[in-house]
Amino acid sequence: MNSLIELRNVTKTYHLGDETLKALDNVSFTVNPGEFIAITGPSGSGKSTLANIIGGLDHPDSGSVVVDGNELAHTRDNKLSNYRNHNIGFVFQSFNLQGTNTALENVMLPLVFSHMKNKERKIRAEECLKAVGLADRLMHKPSQLSGGQRQRVAIARALAVNPKIIIADEPTGNLDSARGGEIMKLLSGLNKQGITLLVITHDMNIARTAHRIVDIRDGKIMERRG
Amino acid sequence: MRPTDYMRLAFRNIRRQKLRSSLTVFAVVIGATSVTIMLALVTGAKGFFLDQVEANGMLQQVAISAKTDISDFSDASHGYGGNCADCIKLTDAIVDKVKIVPHVTDVARITNDGMLEAITYGSKKLSLEQTTAYDANGILTNNVLAGRDIEAGDKDGVITMTSDYADKFGFKDKYDQLIGKEVRLQTRNFYTGVGADVQPPPQCNGPCKPQEQEQKPTILTAKIVGIVDTSNSSKTIRVPLEWMRGMQQFRQYQMTEADQKLQQESCRNAHGPCNPTQHYTLLVKDMLAENGYGSLIAKVDNSKNAAAAATEIRKLGVGAADAQESIKQQLTIFNILGLVLGGIGGIALAVAAIGVVNTMVMAILERTREIGVMRAVGAKRSAVRTLFTLEASMLGFIGGVIGVAAGFGLTRVANIFVNKQLASQNVHAHDIIGLPIWLILAVIGIATLIGMLAGLYPAARAAKLDPVEALRYE
Numbered sequence: 001m002n003s004l005i006e007l008r009n010v011t012k013t014y015h016l017g018d019e020t021l022k023a024l025d026n027v028s029f030t031v032n033p034g035e036f037i038a039i040t041g042p043s044g045s046g047k048s049t050l051a052n053i054i055g056g057l058d059h060p061d062s063g064s065v066v067v068d069g070n071e072l073a074h075t076r077d078n079k080l081s082n083y084r085n086h087n088i089g090f091v092f093q094s095f096n097l098q099g100t101n102t103a104l105e106n107v108m109l110p111l112v113f114s115h116m117k118n119k120e121r122k123i124r125a126e127e128c129l130k131a132v133g134l135a136d137r138l139m140h141k142p143s144q145l146s147g148g149q150r151q152r153v154a155i156a157r158a159l160a161v162n163p164k165i166i167i168a169d170e171p172t173g174n175l176d177s178a179r180g181g182e183i184m185k186l187l188s189g190l191n192k193q194g195i196t197l198l199v200i201t202h203d204m205n206i207a208r209t210a211h212r213i214v215d216i217r218d219g220k221i222m223e224r225r226g
Numbered sequence: 227m228r229p230t231d232y233m234r235l236a237f238r239n240i241r242r243q244k245l246r247s248s249l250t251v252f253a254v255v256i257g258a259t260s261v262t263i264m265l266a267l268v269t270g271a272k273g274f275f276l277d278q279v280e281a282n283g284m285l286q287q288v289a290i291s292a293k294t295d296i297s298d299f300s301d302a303s304h305g306y307g308g309n310c311a312d313c314i315k316l317t318d319a320i321v322d323k324v325k326i327v328p329h330v331t332d333v334a335r336i337t338n339d340g341m342l343e344a345i346t347y348g349s350k351k352l353s354l355e356q357t358t359a360y361d362a363n364g365i366l367t368n369n370v371l372a373g374r375d376i377e378a379g380d381k382d383g384v385i386t387m388t389s390d391y392a393d394k395f396g397f398k399d400k401y402d403q404l405i406g407k408e409v410r411l412q413t414r415n416f417y418t419g420v421g422a423d424v425q426p427p428p429q430c431n432g433p434c435k436p437q438e439q440e441q442k443p444t445i446l447t448a449k450i451v452g453i454v455d456t457s458n459s460s461k462t463i464r465v466p467l468e469w470m471r472g473m474q475q476f477r478q479y480q481m482t483e484a485d486q487k488l489q490q491e492s493c494r495n496a497h498g499p500c501n502p503t504q505h506y507t508l509l510v511k512d513m514l515a516e517n518g519y520g521s522l523i524a525k526v527d528n529s530k531n532a533a534a535a536a537t538e539i540r541k542l543g544v545g546a547a548d549a550q551e552s553i554k555q556q557l558t559i560f561n562i563l564g565l566v567l568g569g570i571g572g573i574a575l576a577v578a579a580i581g582v583v584n585t586m587v588m589a590i591l592e593r594t595r596e597i598g599v600m601r602a603v604g605a606k607r608s609a610v611r612t613l614f615t616l617e618a619s620m621l622g623f624i625g626g627v628i629g630v631a632a633g634f635g636l637t638r639v640a641n642i643f644v645n646k647q648l649a650s651q652n653v654h655a656h657d658i659i660g661l662p663i664w665l666i667l668a669v670i671g672i673a674t675l676i677g678m679l680a681g682l683y684p685a686a687r688a689a690k691l692d693p694v695e696a697l698r699y700e
């Protein structure tokens with residue numbers, strides 16, 4: 001089976017004054033299509049850095065990153081932006097919704113950048129909101145929604161472009177465990193429909209639901225089966 | 227990203243911060259309004275000037291002179307002609323040719339002369355500098371203050387004079403009383419035109435040659451039919467063109483062949499010494515026909531055709547100039563004024579641009595996370611840059627539109643006052659401060675451009691943001 005994500009000897013170093021900090025230290029790592037992977041590790045271990053590099057938001061200093069046949073390590077902004085738009089859905093811990101826009105408009109945002117017509121965007125966004133159970137909250141602003149609902153809007157937004165991969169960086173971090181459980185159910189449901197899922201989490205109960213747990217310590221991967 | 231999406235997003239963002247956007251736009255409005263008013267004033271004054279020029283017909287005229295090396299209208303139209311040996315003289319033959327040049331509707335022939343030396347009314351004698359004559363066919367007109375202007379049917383012995391002479395004769399504010407009065411015009415020496423008492427040379431006995439005898443000044447009488455103002459020229463009397471022709475006649479008694487025969491015959495039958503009787507004939511030369519007119523003014527059907535007609539007339543071998551060139555020089559004054567005043571308004575716009583920069587930098591700080599999200603979901607750097615540049619341009623555009631509208635309102639108000647002023651000075655013009663469409667578009671365009679330029683730096687900063695940093699931004 002061809003892997004969907006393939007990292008080879010990826011290193012990312014930050015320089016703070018005289019100190020050099022290896023956020024990722026010679027990481028090699030593959031993900032197969034349709035996998036659900038939990039990324040765990042202590043704070044500052046490099047989880048988000050790894051996810052951002054896979055998501056095409058960040059560049060590694062060295063090594064190669066191939067996702068679905070795209071070499072990302074040295075890709076220019078235009079291509080990388082298109083890559084993100086077509087392949088990746090991001091879900092963040094703090095939702096990152098646009099406060100002045102409605103749920104519908106928030107979900108439509110990625111479609112604006114994929115040259116879709118306004119009407120089609122609306123239809124697609126409605127579909128996605130329906131899929132996350134918010135068909136009756138289209139015109140609500142984030143401030144009029146609960147935390148769990150906000151994260152579901154964010155998931156709908158990640159879903160809008162029909163991505164191959166959803167990267168969720170501590171999606172339940174700002175939610176109580178019941179709400180968090182609902183969100184995880186939603187995400188794993190999407191995974192069952194074929195979307196490859198990378199979830200960063202501190203919660204071992206959540207991590208255990210994944211096919212595989214990737215544990216990171218000081219920028220190095222200590223993989224173990226989930 | 228589609229253009230309409232950019233517009234929609236940019237407009238949304240502007241509306242999001244209503245107070246800040248309004249204040250920024252307000253600064254642009256002040257700049258745009260002042261530019262609008264300044265330029266409207268200048269274009270209004272310029273238009274007024276051009277209207278006046280158009281009204282006195284100068285733009286529809288081509289001045290023609292015998293000299294070909296003239297370029298300026300006033301240089302060509304002074305009416306003295308020029309003494310140049312190989313010039314083509316402005317004779318009636320040339321006049322006829324000019325008349326059939328395309329677009330030329332009529333021609334006025336002008337000749338000025340200094341042969342009248344003084345004018346006397348009652349006991350008051352004033353020296354004369356210039357006597358002018360031209361066709362009374364409506365091409366060259368005067369503002370008549372009393373009586374009437376010279377008309378086509380006028381014969382010898384009729385003059386008009388400029389008001390400065392009338393004032394000197396003591397008729398200030400009562401020009402009417404001069405109308406119909408008789409004046410005496412004293413010619414210079416050597417005058418042999420109409421009215422001159424030209425005598426044959428005295429009989430000369432013995433071997434003598436006929437002497438040049440001096441011609442005394444002649445006194446001509448004339449009736450004043452009108453007083454005109456000094457807007458065309460000052461210290462001028464005008465006479466009918468045909469009288470001028472007469473005045474310029476050269477008359478002299480000369481011995482013709484027939485006269486010589488007669489002289490010889492007077493001694494044929496004499497025996498011994500005989501003093502032959504000398505016979506002379508008065509010869510009259512039409513010097514105006516021979517030397518041509520001082521200048522011609524051709525009238526064309528439309529001011530747009532003046533330049534073309536001038537070109538065509540030059541092909542006749544004479545000099546011709548339309549008024550455009552000299553008007554252009556006067557228009558540069560307006561253009562300089564426009565630059566200066568427009569520049570003052572432009573300073574206000576420049577200050578507004580700083581406000582736009584400030585607003586946009588603030589907006590980008592506030593929306594850093596949002597920019598991160600946009601980037602995460604697939605916005606290219608260029609899309610972010612375009613979006614913020616457009617947002618800044620929109621601030622400029624809105625300010626420009628409101629500024630022009632405000633400027634329009636203010637020019638209407640200003641016109642009310644200017645109209646009163648013009649009316650009190652008997653000027654037939656109103657609403658002279660106009661707002662031509664090009665000015666409206668230019669001000670809106672400049673305001674938009676300034677907004678865009680002001681947005682370039684903040685937009686570049688927004689586009690440069692690292693998406694990961696932006697998403698982490700607190």
Ligand SMILES: Nc1ncnc2c1ncn2[C@@H]1O[C@H](COP(=O)(O)OP(=O)(O)OP(=O)(O)O)[C@@H](O)[C@H]1O
Pocket residue numbers: 014015016021022023041042043044045046047048049050
């Ligand atoms: N821009 C940066 N400059 C300097 N150091 C950075 C930068 N971004 C990340 N780091 C460092 O890189 C390391 C890895 O960061 P990363 O965000 O990947 O951690 P994480 O595993 O996601 O932590 P958490 O669980 O707290 O989110 C951290 O030590 C962090 O301080």
Ligand SMILES: [Mg+2]
Pocket residue numbers: 047048049169
């Ligand atoms: Mg993290």
